[in-house]
Each structure stands twice: as structure tokens, then as C-alpha cells.
Amino acid sequence: MEDAIIRVENLFIDYRLGKTWHNVIHDVTLNIRPDTIHGLVGESGSGKSTLALALMRYLAPNARIPSGNITFDGQDLLSKSTREMRDIWGQLISLVPQDSLAALNPSYTVGDQIAEITRRHMGIARRESAERAVEMLHRVKISDPADVAKRYPHQLSGGMLQRVAIAMALSTSPKFLILDEPTTALDVTTQVVILDLFRALIHDNHAAALYVSHDLGTIAQLCDDVTVLYGGEIMESAPVKTLFAAPTHPYTIGLLRSLPRYSEESESRLETIAGIAPSLANRPTGCVFAPRCPIANSQCHAEKPPLTATDDGGLVRCWRWRDVATEGLGEQPKVPLSQAVSAETDKPLLAARNIVKHFGSRSVFDKLTGQLFSPVRAVDDASITIRHHSTLGLVGESGSGKTTLARCIVALNSADSGEIELDELPISNRLNERPKTMLRDMQMVFQNPADTLNPYHTVGQALGRTLKRLSLDALSPAEIESRVVDLLQSVRLTADYAQRYPAELSGGEKQRVAIARAFAADPALVVADEPTSSLDASVQAVIMNLLKDLRIEKGASYLLISHDLDVIAYLADWIAVMYLGQIVEEGSTHAVYASPYHPYTEALISAIPTPDPAIDNPIIYLEGEVPSAKNIPSGCRFHTRCPRKIGAICETEEPPWQDAGEGHCIRCHIDVAELIRQQNSPQEQRRGTR
């Protein structure tokens, strides 16, 4: 076994809040060898980013390291001054940040910002460093590197910026790289490309890397070893195959079980981890996970378990890991989903036809100077139908127009043209022309619950106000109060939550309140825009179960928007795939997920990282980037990136709708039968395997 390039021994980190110090990283030991990628997984608040930056000896001003050791390449990092660290930062250890738009200076070209680092550490002249920056951009597979080097960060897409950040981090060939959630903000189709780049470049450089993520899927596909962090402590650390195949810590098991996965049995529930993560101020005295652990005993609550070596060469911090290894966690008692009310699935609840929404307008100055103007064609002739008591999942990459389409339906944006029908009656595209009662029928749940709740209103006030405004008859204060309690109970919160302010709620609890508010007036349709994407995996499972239960209990329908196909596959019974303002494929979840016909859907589904390193599905890579909605390609909108493009017809003619049976339709020039034949050909099976 090669010696580790970075060794962390019994590291503790404290944060100062007010006048007291709170321990956030507790007794962490970690070794990373050259030529390996080490995954660090944890939910928000687990301390994973703090730990990752501490490995570079970079701490927040209110943080300290009371004890522990960090050794990098034989040097003790903790004894170095900041001035000494500046020779290591960027030269021997580099960071690839999460949000590369914010992490780059808006006022300098990306080429300048890459050149700066080689000038600093390699002592080369300005001219040469600029050439090297272009070369680095070429290495991260940017097709026109000389041009991109001259651009400013705001002129590049998220995927391009992430490549720039990688080019910058690698330009000095560092020995150790820290990748802090580098693909979280990206679409899956871009993510697969970036992950491949990491793999190739890190191994080319024989570097070591720490990959920080909350996403077990990407960890499974990218990393060699994994460390699971919870409450600032290592729960488990093992080679990736061992960890996913035979997890020994109850938290790891719970985390893996709470992931949504597509299954044919649609009436299943996700398993969840009870309770919430510990807060900084009061850590449990015993095992940090004991309060949420299904198998915790009195020893677990009283004493902190030590980090123990397992038989497979891993580490685990659990008193009962041997019991877990032999007996497992036991199945969670299967709670059946609430019983469905009789489904009248044939009648459409809502039909939106040929919706068009363009943004931007020609200014007076443009008209005077005869400047050509092209609007952003966010939604460009899209039609969807939502049946009673069902969930339509709308998927697509960022910029596909899915949120705009949903906003047009609830009239937060008024569509430029197109018809919307509710219960087969036409309704206006404008909010102020819709009758007040219609507000009740359609409600929305937004992505970020923190932004949608007024911080100065208690939960009770927020819900009470909605009830008062939307209910049919005048409600007495006592009636409102009892309804608020009912609503809270329906989202599995206790009545005392009515007195709390949003700041006193966790992210998951806030989203429950937002959901309760959406259901306050018994809506027929709830539009949920990425309702779980700001939540951690274990909380996401709870919210997804809740959404599934509520739909059945309240007899509502959902329009669910998500970029996460696993979430859609779990919750939706019908899927519509959107690309550049139009629907390209729709059908039942089962049909679309199991056999995506449209080349775009096929690529999208193939790019989902599976949280199981043993599964290595062939990935279909899409060329280039999503074209701008200001400049939509002619003919089939997907032809610029389509791996199955057949010729000129794709560039000139809009593809027709084809029905593959049972309402599974695609918009493509290639015949469905031919697509199936191509997908199943043996040549195809080899293509794209890693």
C-alpha cells in the first residue's frame, strides 16, 4: 500500500458562537493515498465543508483547531504560518469550488484567472502563462479554448465554468485536490462529463483528491474510498465497493435506504431516518447518532463509541456494528401508503395546450437603431395534460422552460398564447382575469421553503392567513385555529408548531409548512417546483412520502417539476420531458423510465448516477451545451446534440409526434421501431462504457 499523501489524525475543530466554543469536527482520522479519490459524504451541517477546507489549513475566522494533526506529504500543516501556506495553496493543494460563477472574479477574464496561478507558482512570464491557460482549457475539453480564455465568467454556462475551475485547479499539477460539491449545480448530462474529466485528470496527474458531496450516486460512480460524516464525526469509512455492498453503520444503511429509486411497485414508501440532525449547541453525550438510531441501546446513549477497524479494512464508529454486520438493521415496518380514493384517471383535470411564453422586448433604442431583436423563447408551444388524482412529472435540464410552463399554468406568468382548461372549462391566462375561487384550485410549493415564509409570521399566522383569504365562508378565530392544527397534523407536525417562527424550523419542517399552506384550501392541483432539491437525502425521503400520502388523502393532483429523475420516477405516474421550450416525450412513468425512446430522454436517463458502484450502465454523452433559448435551432431542436441524427431532415423539419402505444409519445423523425432496434443492437451496448 502506497503511503498516504495526506494524513489527518484525531482532528478536532471548534467554532465560536457568541462567547462559547462549540465542537463541530470531532476526532476525525483520514488518510488519502495518491491516485485515489476519497469521497466525503454527509448531510448539511455535518461539517463536511469545514473539514475539507481544514485539510488545506483554511479555517473560518471564528474557528480553531484545539487538537489533532494534519500531515501533507510529510509536512505538518498545522505548524505553518499563513504566509508559508501561500506557497502550498494553489501549487501543491488546490480547490475546485462548488459554485464556480461566484468563485471566479467577475471582473477578469477566465484566461487571466488561470494564468495568474501559474505565474505565481511556476515563475513564468505573462505571455507564457496565458498560453498555458489556453492549453489547460483545451485539456478540460473546451472546444474553442483561445476564445473561451478571453471571456468573462458571466458569459459562460455553468458546465463551462466548472471546467474552467478544474483547469485552474490543475494548472500547477497539484498533488492533492479538494472537490467541494463541484457538480451539485449542474444538470446530469453535464455532470457525467465533468465526473469523467475528474477521473481522467486526477489519474493522469497521479494526484489524490477529496470529493465532498451529499450525493451518494456520484460518490459511488467516482470514488475509491468513502467516509460518511454525521454531526462532525466519522460514522464509517471504507472502500467504496464495501461501503455500498455491506454498510456496517446504521446511519449509512438509513441513508442508502432513503434514496428514491425507480421501482415498478409504485405503492411503496421510502424508508426514512427518524428525527433531525443534532445542533451545534447540544451534542448528544453518547453516540452522536443514537437519538435517531433504530437499534440504539443504553450504552449507545451513555458512551461515545470509538472508531473501530472492521474486518474489511474499513473504520466504523458504532457499538453494535458486529450485530449490524450479522443481523442487519431489520426491515422497517412497512407502513402502507394511504388508501387511494377512487381514481377517475381518464378525465383531464387540467389541460394546457400550445402554451407560448417569450421574455424580453425591443427597446425604443433598438427600434431607432434598427437592431435585430430575439426574445428568450422560454416556452415555445408546449402542451401537457394532468389527469384527476395523478402526478405529472415534468423533467428537463436547466433552461428547458419547465418552471416557466408551470408558472404559466398557475398564471404567475401570463402565457403569450395558448389555452388552459380546468375541468374541461377554459380559463384565462391572466391571474387578474381568473375568478378568486380558482386560487383555491391551484396552489404552488416552491423550491426554497425559507424564501416563501415570512420570517416575522408564526407558522400559525401564515397558515391562518391563507385559510382566511381562501376559505369560502367567514371563519371564526377558533375555527381557524382548529383548522391550522388539522393542517399541521396532516403534514405530520404537532400543534405546538403553530407558535413557532420560520427561523425555529429545520429545512424539512419549513417545507412541510409550505406544503400545509398549499393544501389549506383543498386544492385540486398542486404545482410543486423542485420541492425536495434543497433538502438532504434523509429529509427528502420524508417529504416525498408526505407528498405521496397527501395526494391520496386529499385527492389532489400534482404537477411536479424536478431535474432529479429519481424523484420524478418515484412520485409521478406520468412523465413529460421538456427540451428548449417543448415537450419531446411523454408517457407513463413506467414506459418512459423503462424504455425511453427519444434520444434526449435516453441520454438523460443514462446519465443518472446510480448509488451502487457495482452497476456500470453505459452512458450516452451529449455533445455541446443546451443552445440558448434566444437562438433555438431550426427543425428538431435537439439536432445539434442528438447522437442519432439521421440527416438534413432533422435540421429543416420539425419532427412529428409518434405514438408508441398507451399514450407513450415521442417527437422524433426516426421511427419508434427503428429506435428500439438501434438501442438493442450489440454495437450500442458497448458504446459509452467506461
Add this chain to the structure above:
Amino acid sequence: MIRYVIRRIMLLVFTMFITSIIIFALTQLLPGDIARLVLGRDASPVALEEFRETHHLNDSVPVQYANWLKGFITGDWGRSFTRGNPQVRPLIMDRLANTARLGVMILVLSVPLSILLGVVAALNEDGILDSIIAVFSLAVVGLPEFVTGVVLINVFAHQLDWFPSVSFVSSSYSFGDWLRALFLPSLTATLVLLAYIARMTRAGVIDELKKPYVRTATLKGLPQRQIIVKHVLRNALMPTITVIALSMGWLAGGLVVIEQVFNFPGLGRELVDAVTAKNTPVLQAIVMLIIFVYASANLVADVMYGILNPRIRLE
């Protein structure tokens, strides 16, 4: 960017046009009869009528305005009502040159000093240096110009005799004479501007220091000085530039008090004289000039903003 500048210049011309109407309307509202004010209480009705006739005061207001505007654009700004009826333009241009000298001196003194203080304060956020700078700059901004001016005259002119107290200037002045004459009034104005620009810079730098790109620059291993000067200041100074531009406008017309204290023959003093004497040709011309300086300073600020900020330049 060129489109953007052209647009801004069009806007400037339009602003000047609108303000010219407002100024003209306002001078009509000044109390008192101009002819009587200028010629005195004992003037004969014939003399009064003659005065009105020669200065076209009997025309209707729109006609007066049209004539004035035409004259203003072609460079004939009329004649002053004061004794000898001198041409307005050379008179004001002379004053403007003086004020411009004073303004440049103030900017040269105040901008680097206050930016430096702001940056030092931001880098020591909530530390002792930050507090000292805050207390000092707020203490001086709280004092009116006539107090600081008089104190400075007393200390530096009367007691130490380092600088002249009266900024009487003559065209024969050498560069060194100018510097000496302008020093005390400039210092007085600098003390007023200092707190303002320094606080703005401090806030800008503190904001920028929190942004993720600063962490990126640090973790690239760049030296602290390069991070502050190259990365942080470039972005942090954008709001400061606006403040400096607005101060330039203030300098053009707002130096009234300082010019009075130091007896300095600038635009501000001339403006006060013109208002009291209801000397409308001079008044209108000065106000137009001040508006012009103000609007162009803003234009310069916007262009600088564009140069520093590619998100504006490349839109």
C-alpha cells in the same frame, strides 16, 4: 459599450434641456422687479422702461426663453446686469477655471486619502484602527465647513504662517503659488468628503471580502497585497466611484461656504452674488454649468463603471 455611451450622452443632452426650462421658470419666480433692483429705487420710469427694452424683458416668457436658449447654444450668454455690463461668458469661465483648480486639488487630496482610510478600516473590521478611523472621520464630517475652515486658517495661516489665509488669486500665479493658495480650502473640503468616501469604501471592501472569489484567490496562494489590490478593490470601488462623481457635482456649486470663508473667487461665490442681485443672465449660466458638470461627472462615473465591470460593458 459605444452604444451605451452614446445612449448616456443623449440622455445628458435631454437632461440639460429639461433643466434649462426649470431654471428659466424659477428665475421668473424670483421676487422683485429686475429693472428696479438693478437701477435702484430712484430710477426714473423712462430709465426703467429703457432698461427693460434693451434687455428684452418686455417679451413674453416663452420668447425670452427661446432667445436665451439660442444664445446659450451659440455661445452668446448675454451681458451681466452689473456695472459695465460685462459679457457673461468670459466672466464665468474665469470663475470656473478657479473652481476647477480648487476641485482638482480637493480630489487629488481627498480621493487617495479616503480610499486608503476605507481600505485600512475594512481590513481591520471592528478592530482598533477601524474604530479610530470611524471616530475621526465622523467627528470631522460633523463639523460645518465654516468651523473647520476658520480653525484651519487660525492654526495654519495665523499661528504657523505656513499657508496664506486669503485665497486671493492672480493670473500671474506659478504652480507652487497655486498649490499654497489652494491648500487650506482644499483641506477643508477634504475633511467634509473624507468620511463619506471612506465609509463607502470600507463597506464595499467588507462586502467583497466575504465573496467566494476572494477565497479562491487566497487558495490560489496569491499574496495578500495582490488579492486586495487586484481582486478586491477593483470590485469594491464601484459604489465609491459613484460617490466621488456625485461629490464632483457638489464641488462645482456647493463650495459656496468654503469660497466665502476663504474669500475665493469661484463659481459658488459668483452664484450667491447673482442670486442676491437678481442678475439672471449670470445666474442661469452658472446653474447650467453646474448641471452640466454634475451630469458629466455621472456620465464619467457610469463609463468608469462599465470599464471596470465587464457585465455592464459587454451587455
